[in-house]
Amino acid sequence: MLGPVSIGLIAVVGLLVFGPKKLPELGKAAGNTLREFKNATKGLADDEEEQKEQKEQKEQKEQKDQNDQKAKAEVETSPNDNQINQTK
16 A cells, blocks of 8 residues: 555656646546546446346246246146045
C-alpha cells in the first residue's frame, strides 16, 4: 500500500513531468477510464448472475413438469372408486 509520502512524491514527479496544465486533464482521463472499467466488470458480473438465475428457473420448471407428469400418470393408473366397488 502506498503511504502519504509515496503519494506526495508521485504527485510532485507528475507535476514536474506533465506540468500544472496537463496534470488535471490526465487525472480526469484516468478517472474516466477507471469508471468505464468498473462499469464493464460490473456488467459482466450482472450478466453472469442473470444467466445463473435463468438456469435455476429452467431447472425448477423442468422439475415441476416432471412432477406434474408423475402425478398425472398416477391419477390415470390408479383405479377409481367405481372400479373398486365392482371388484368387491
